[in-house]
Amino acid sequence: MSATTHDDGPVLTGEPIAPTTLGGKAVAGSAAWMDDRISGSNFVRRSLNKVFPDHWSFMLGEVALYSFVILLLTGTYLTFFYDASTREVIYAGSYLPMKGITMSQAYASSLDISFDVRGGLLMRQIHHWAALLFMASIVVHLFRVFFTGAFRKPREINWVIGVLLMILGIVEGFAGYSLPDDLLSGTGLRIAYSIMLSIPVVGTWVAFLVFGGEYPGDAIIERLYAIHILLVPGIILGLITAHLMLVWYNKHTQFAGPGRTEDNVIGSRLFPAYAAKAGGFFFLVFGVLAALGGFAQINPIWNYGPYDPSQVSAGSQPDWYVGWLDGSSRLMPNYEIRELGHTIPLNILLPAVVMPGILFTLMIVYPWLESRFTGDKGYHNILDRPRDVPVRTAVGVMSITFYVVLLLSGGNDIIAHVFRVSVNHTTYAGRIGLFVLPPLAYVLTKRVCYALQRSDEELLHHGIESGTIRRLPSGEFIEETVPMPVPQRLALRGVESDRPMLQGPTAHGVEGHATGPGHGDLHMVETAPAKVRGFFFEKKASGSTAAPRPESSTPELETSGRPSQPE
Amino acid sequence: MSTISRASDRISRYGVLLLALTLVGGLYTAFYAPKSSATEQQPASSQSMAVKEGRDLFLTGCSTCHGLNLQGGAGGPTLIGVGASAVVFQVESGRMPLNAGEVQAPRKQPKYSVAEVDQLAAYIQSRGGGPTLPPGSLTDGDLAMGGELFRTNCASCHNAGGAGGALTYGKYAPKLQPASPRVIYAAMQHGPESMPRFGDNQLSVAEKKSITRYVSYLTKAGQPGGNDLGRFGPVPEGLVVWLVGIGSLVVLTLWIGNRA
Numbered sequence: 001m002s003a004t005t006h007d008d009g010p011v012l013t014g015e016p017i018a019p020t021t022l023g024g025k026a027v028a029g030s031a032a033w034m035d036d037r038i039s040g041s042n043f044v045r046r047s048l049n050k051v052f053p054d055h056w057s058f059m060l061g062e063v064a065l066y067s068f069v070i071l072l073l074t075g076t077y078l079t080f081f082y083d084a085s086t087r088e089v090i091y092a093g094s095y096l097p098m099k100g101i102t103m104s105q106a107y108a109s110s111l112d113i114s115f116d117v118r119g120g121l122l123m124r125q126i127h128h129w130a131a132l133l134f135m136a137s138i139v140v141h142l143f144r145v146f147f148t149g150a151f152r153k154p155r156e157i158n159w160v161i162g163v164l165l166m167i168l169g170i171v172e173g174f175a176g177y178s179l180p181d182d183l184l185s186g187t188g189l190r191i192a193y194s195i196m197l198s199i200p201v202v203g204t205w206v207a208f209l210v211f212g213g214e215y216p217g218d219a220i221i222e223r224l225y226a227i228h229i230l231l232v233p234g235i236i237l238g239l240i241t242a243h244l245m246l247v248w249y250n251k252h253t254q255f256a257g258p259g260r261t262e263d264n265v266i267g268s269r270l271f272p273a274y275a276a277k278a279g280g281f282f283f284l285v286f287g288v289l290a291a292l293g294g295f296a297q298i299n300p301i302w303n304y305g306p307y308d309p310s311q312v313s314a315g316s317q318p319d320w321y322v323g324w325l326d327g328s329s330r331l332m333p334n335y336e337i338r339e340l341g342h343t344i345p346l347n348i349l350l351p352a353v354v355m356p357g358i359l360f361t362l363m364i365v366y367p368w369l370e371s372r373f374t375g376d377k378g379y380h381n382i383l384d385r386p387r388d389v390p391v392r393t394a395v396g397v398m399s400i401t402f403y404v405v406l407l408l409s410g411g412n413d414i415i416a417h418v419f420r421v422s423v424n425h426t427t428y429a430g431r432i433g434l435f436v437l438p439p440l441a442y443v444l445t446k447r448v449c450y451a452l453q454r455s456d457e458e459l460l461h462h463g464i465e466s467g468t469i470r471r472l473p474s475g476e477f478i479e480e481t482v483p484m485p486v487p488q489r490l491a492l493r494g495v496e497s498d499r500p501m502l503q504g505p506t507a508h509g510v511e512g513h514a515t516g517p518g519h520g521d522l523h524m525v526e527t528a529p530a531k532v533r534g535f536f537f538e539k540k541a542s543g544s545t546a547a548p549r550p551e552s553s554t555p556e557l558e559t560s561g562r563p564s565q566p567e
Numbered sequence: 568m569s570t571i572s573r574a575s576d577r578i579s580r581y582g583v584l585l586l587a588l589t590l591v592g593g594l595y596t597a598f599y600a601p602k603s604s605a606t607e608q609q610p611a612s613s614q615s616m617a618v619k620e621g622r623d624l625f626l627t628g629c630s631t632c633h634g635l636n637l638q639g640g641a642g643g644p645t646l647i648g649v650g651a652s653a654v655v656f657q658v659e660s661g662r663m664p665l666n667a668g669e670v671q672a673p674r675k676q677p678k679y680s681v682a683e684v685d686q687l688a689a690y691i692q693s694r695g696g697g698p699t700l701p702p703g704s705l706t707d708g709d710l711a712m713g714g715e716l717f718r719t720n721c722a723s724c725h726n727a728g729g730a731g732g733a734l735t736y737g738k739y740a741p742k743l744q745p746a747s748p749r750v751i752y753a754a755m756q757h758g759p760e761s762m763p764r765f766g767d768n769q770l771s772v773a774e775k776k777s778i779t780r781y782v783s784y785l786t787k788a789g790q791p792g793g794n795d796l797g798r799f800g801p802v803p804e805g806l807v808v809w810l811v812g813i814g815s816l817v818v819l820t821l822w823i824g825n826r827a
Contacts, residue, residue, distance in 0.1 A: 054824065055824060056817075056820040056821045056823070056824025057820070057824075058824075059820040059823065059824060060817070060820065063813075063816050063820075096710055096711075096784075097710045097711055097713070097714040097781060097784060097785075098711060098714070099710075099711050100711050101711050101714070101715060114791070114792075115791070121791060121792055125792055125793075129808065129812070132804060132805065132808035132812070133808055133812045133813070133816075136808050136809055136812060136813050137813065137816070140813055140817070183718065183722075183727060184727075184800065184801075277823055280823065281819070281820075281823055284816070284819050284823075285816060288811075288812060288815050288816055288819075289812075292807070292808075292811065292812060294793060295793040295794060296792075296793045296794050296796060296804075296807055296811075297790060297791075297792035297793045297794060297795045297796060298792070298804050299800075299801075299804070300728065300790060300791075300792060300795070300798070303727045303728045303785065303790075303798070304718075304727045305714060305715070305718045305727065308718070308719070310719060311718045311719050311722065311723070312722075312723050313718070313722040313723065313726055313727035313728075313800075314722065314723060314724050314725060314726040314727075314730075314731070314732030314733075314740065315726045315730065315732050315799050315800045315802070316800070317800055317801040317802050318801060319801050319804070319805065320801065320802075320804070320805025320808065320809075323801070323802075323805060407805075410802075411802035411805075413732060413733040414732075414733075414799045414800075414802040414803075415802075416733040416737075416739075417731060417732055417733040417739055417799075418797075418799075420737070420739075421737065422735075422736045422737040423733040423734070423735065423736075423737075424735055424736050
């Protein structure tokens, strides 16, 4: 079941079939009633016929959307019972070890949700798991968009919205993590306060402004509550709407394949195929989250106890999406500048303010950075396969490696404890790994991309191994190959023709293969930007630009195409 | 001249100090020490039997490192004055006898029965005294107070959930779940390895009993909310959301993605 729409999607015309069943009549009647008033049938019909391409990786963003819906639903339930107040109360609920302990109303109501509200603990746990899943699915969706080049013109705005959503998700998650006012969340807030303090000149005032005075004060929980349930979710909702409208307007990208061009979309119609699939998928996401909430404990606030500035628990970590900042702070050596009676704590300022600032800025401007370096200003509705743009893929894997080193360092005390290694050594390993592993990952990824391109070429040139072995008159055994079927061929070749094809160095002559003809000469005449461009797409012994491979010059059925074994 | 007189001055001062110390020590032995042995719980005969049995156990199993007279040696420290609670902690948790030189003695399957531990403890106690476990139940303290004291004094290393945590250079605060009330209480009195000693002046007997009760409750009573993921907090939670959450959903997208 597939359909094609051209540009704006042709509105399918046809004789409307009169409904015969009672239900059908009711639907048709109310639809006509609506149509008479807001005349939306044209829009609705066009929307329902909207075609979306099919690929499993296009559903990753949906996980984030559905997690958000579940967050709204469970969060609403929690607001019924949560009381964001720092008023001191004496606990009288049903959890024995807390009986008679003085605590804030916020913490007491969180305990009540966990122990005395029907379904409260399940809701709290689903809410928290959904928050973790929301952020994780945003990240995997980001990977998909990045590695396939879906952020390129005309979708740069949506890329920026996506990055903003991710940053807001971090803020929202952190605010929620702080609300129970237990020992863990208080420890997190203390660190947030210290990070604000580390900003030169204005730091103290920023921290006072946010906390309403010295830490901890009695205002922060109420403020975070308003931010957590009203402000940030409101903005997120608005941005999600804009994000989806832009997907609608720009249409979804698709991978290369038979019939697929830059000007069409091939896939399933929104209704019924995609609607059914997406609807079903919502319940799968909900099911996974309900299972996690039911079977896996998350944030046992009753163990942490009420917040008390004199206490701190071992293993106090932020939720995973803030873990990389914890890691960067752990890896940073203890440097600070003391001048003119002021202290600039570089050990917090650099890893927790400057570094994320730089990284988020780079992320936001990446589409423009890439288009500047490649000189590629064209429209792109067909996605790249990651291997076909080795530099982008390598930059991506390099960044992920950098991030993962930071994330692991954020939990290095747990890692040290569980795997019985020295926590000091994990810190040293992180410090070295942060600078050594990402370049290594870059080089390795690029090599892997080239190798994958090569294996694609192999398939295109020599076909698929058939499993039929033949013996040649010379006595040599060969396996026959069959040409690739056209759809697969198209999926492999993609739309490489409208990419800037430079006769740059092709795969550096790896493994002794011939490099492109006139390799040296081209290097001499290339202009600087073209060199950069060549660096980005340097690739692919493909089609016209490829040097003839030594094997392909011999007829296929006479040799195996592999170097013959020494006798 | 003046040097000599100053030197003789010093000698006489040392003499006085020595005399004073001897006097105090003598008085202590004369009045205090017998009184303390009189407060021992068990009748003298069974106590001396336990000491004798404990001595045999000690000579067989411990004296290679700790010396025939508890004086210590290259392999182990002196045990004079460590008290019975040190024996309870080290032997009942299986840490002693030690296998090999490590950063920290790991908890093992205990080599001695509880009765043998008591005999060893009686023997060690009889040679120089030291802290002993209080009589009566060790877990009849106040649960809520125990929780509060635990979070103030213990959670910074042992984790609020009792999961333990890393210390510097491979040392660690162990997980509390396997520890018996006796071992928990003895650990506070004894202050093994990196752990501070919580004498009765720092935490009263009632407070230590409260902590013991809370730790037993925390680690033995079931936790609501499902699998506790090792009680390490957000790190395993993040791991689970990536492996189980994202992992299963990616598999599900692959499954749905194929059904167009």
